Amino acid sequence: MTETAAERLELKPIDADTVEKLAESIAEYDAIRDAVRPLVDKGLHAVYWVGAGGSLICSYPAHYLLTQHGRVPSFQVQSDELNCSQPALMDDHALVVLASYTGKTKETVAAAATAAKTGATVIAAAKADSPLAANAHQSFVGKSDMFELLVAYAVLEASGVELDWDAVKVGLEALPGAVVNAVEQADEELASIAEDFANDDFTYVLGSGPSYAWAYGMAMCFLQEMQWKQAAGFNSGEFFQGAFEMVDEKSAVIVWHGEDPSRPMGERVIAFLKTYAPRHRVVDVAKLELPGIPAEVRGQFSPIVVAALANRLAQRYEYLRQHSLDNRHYMFKVEY
Structure with missing residues (x-):
């Protein structure tokens, strides 16, 4: 554009x-x-x-x-x-x-x-x-x-489920500031990802557990809908059921790596990509500081962080490609 x-x-x-x-x-x-x-x-x-x-x-x-x-x-x-x-x-x-x-x-x-x-x-x-x-x-x-x-x-x-409710309460109070802090920490990395992948014909986005949401969402909403770029989002486990046959040393792959119980699935896909798709980029919530969030609930809150990181990555694409996130061919413009 x-x-x-x-x-x-x-x-x-x-x-x-x-x-x-x-x-x-x-x-x-x-x-x-x-x-x-x-x-x-x-x-x-x-x-x-x-x-x-x-x-x-x-x-x-x-x-x-x-x-x-x-x-x-x-x-x-x-x-x-x-x-x-x-x-x-x-x-x-x-x-x-x-x-x-x-x-x-x-x-x-x-x-x-x-x-x-x-x-x-x-x-x-x-x-x-x-x-x-x-x-x-x-x-x-x-x-x-x-x-x-x-x-x-x-x-x-x-329902009377036994969680660490004190940690949840403390975490909720700290979460708004912690999310912004995480985006600020990751912003340079997100800018680098956009710079690396802006001109690729196709981008894969992977995530497991609750982070799968923004593997799918990053591909469909931000890259396809808002940037008109070919992309596909996959669960990190499902990636090994077919899509991985398509990646090679030239492939653009983004991995959202959360702190929930599915983290071993992320580790597995990262290990594969290190060998076969060296251009992959990993955004790891565990490496980000979340001030005030107790360790016990970081995994429960990490998908909220991933959502904010995905939004910021989309803004980086918008600026680098000079393609507004509000541009549409059809959405809100034709009957469908």
């Missing part, structure tokens, strides 16, 4: 409102607990995380946490999949959690109405007065990934 001097895009600052957005979400935790506890008390038997694109991606860390520690089955469902076929367990003992950045994503708004018809309790992260907020039983204004992680914590807490 060619820009005139007057149109040249400036590098965005590291998102100045990250602390505010995360803090706003965390401040809603008491209200989230109040919404969730009565459902658990009456026999909650399923939680569904529903969304499309980024909002579905943002729910993956919450789904992972609830699956790892919870007593209530957790499911992810794409919004229009729900509209086409309602799960049997979605009833008056189910919780449906939705999110939409605009609050207007038509299939997600429809999914909220579909879920409500099953008798399920429907809560959402959406802008106030948006169609999604209007179709949910209760809505919150928090940042999607943080809101959904808090819903997972609320279900675990109400």
